[in-house]
Amino acid sequence: IDNPRFEKIYFDLTDPTSVNHVVKKYQPEYFINFAAQSFVGASWDIPVATWNCTATGVLHILEAIRTESPGTKFYNAGSSEEFGDVEYSPQDEKHPLRPRSPYGAAKAAARHIVKVYRDSYNLFAVQGWLFNHEGTRRGEEFVTRKITKSVALIKKALDENRIPPPIHLGNLESKRDWGDAQDFVRAVWLMMQQEKPIDYVVASGETHSIREFVEASLISADIPFDVVENTNFFTGDQPALAYTLKDDPETPLVYVNPKYFRPAEVQLLLGDSTRIEKELGWTPDVSFEKLVDNMTQHDILALSNKL
Ligand code: GDP
Numbered sequence: 001i002d003n004p005r006f007e008k009i010y011f012d013l014t015d016p017t018s019v020n021h022v023v024k025k026y027q028p029e030y031f032i033n034f035a036a037q038s039f040v041g042a043s044w045d046i047p048v049a050t051w052n053c054t055a056t057g058v059l060h061i062l063e064a065i066r067t068e069s070p071g072t073k074f075y076n077a078g079s080s081e082e083f084g085d086v087e088y089s090p091q092d093e094k095h096p097l098r099p100r101s102p103y104g105a106a107k108a109a110a111r112h113i114v115k116v117y118r119d120s121y122n123l124f125a126v127q128g129w130l131f132n133h134e135g136t137r138r139g140e141e142f143v144t145r146k147i148t149k150s151v152a153l154i155k156k157a158l159d160e161n162r163i164p165p166p167i168h169l170g171n172l173e174s175k176r177d178w179g180d181a182q183d184f185v186r187a188v189w190l191m192m193q194q195e196k197p198i199d200y201v202v203a204s205g206e207t208h209s210i211r212e213f214v215e216a217s218l219i220s221a222d223i224p225f226d227v228v229e230n231t232n233f234f235t236g237d238q239p240a241l242a243y244t245l246k247d248d249p250e251t252p253l254v255y256v257n258p259k260y261f262r263p264a265e266v267q268l269l270l271g272d273s274t275r276i277e278k279e280l281g282w283t284p285d286v287s288f289e290k291l292v293d294n295m296t297q298h299d300i301l302a303l304s305n306k307l
Pocket residue numbers: 040041132141142143144146168169170171172174175176210260261262265266
């Protein structure tokens with residue numbers, strides 16, 4: 001933020017006049033839109049706000065670029081949530097859009113309008129289908145960061161001989177294709193450097209369950225655990241114990257809590273990024289294990305004030 005080439009300005013995607021003003025004033029070479037109400041879980045609670053920002057906001061940008069700065073190259077963050085109720089795995093660029101949440105539906109709408117503007121007005125407008133991308137700046141409302149921050153708290157409590165605060169999670173069996181945010185930003189940049197705007201799937205190409213993420217994070221923190229078997233595909237209405245400290249059934253570590261179940265769930269996401277690998281030479285550097293380890297170790301250090 002202290003870089004002299006960085007300027008922070010006020011505008012709001014839901015306010016078309018402000019978007020227009022900014023595009024007109026700056027005539028930007030690139031307009032990269034990562035803004036959204038991006039938390040799937042909250043999109044059932046605030047569907048209209050989600051739509052206004054995530055779908056209509058994109059139309060405001062397109063209109064501003066079309067009328068004020070047609071040479072601007074536009075990137076809009078597309079999402080694997082557009083695939084939703086998946087038909088086949090892994091999902092590639094040809095997979096139909098079958099969203100399962102107000103967020104996914106808004107992202108799918110944005111994808112259509114970006115394509116319509118690209119075709120109608122010959123704009124450089126491109127959008128990846130970015131699968132889940134994570135890192136040490138991920139918000140705690142997302143399951144990965146919620147887990148790594150909670151595991152750090154458990155570790156600190158155990159180190160100090162206190163009773164550890166257990167984690168309450170929702171569906172442990174859904175699977176996600178988790179990649180590293182820094183790898184994915186490289187892919188976005190490559191997409192912006194193409195001669196013609198072509199949309200690509202960006203994914204790690206591996207899928208893991210929430211359960212696997214929990215276990216990898218506990219392993220990274222060196223916390224031994226036992227699995228309580230009967231929570232597999234749990235559908236009860238009260239919290240159920242899923243993990244305890246090893247050989248210590250009286251010390252709960254993880255509960256499945258129905259409070260975190262979603263009205264509709266995307267059970268499995270797994271991306272096929274062969275096309276961007278072949279055509280733009282992009283490959284991810286960070287593996288699943290490395291990603292979980294980076295995030296967990298970061299949160300452990302942050303909690304002991306070493307960061
Ligand atoms: P999403 O893929 O963009 O929805 O990313 P999230 O990190 O919010 O959720 C990923 C998956 O984790 C979904 O299948 C959720 O149902 C599941 N999940 C299980 N427990 C939790 C939880 O406590 N919080 C969140 N956010 N997701 C959870």
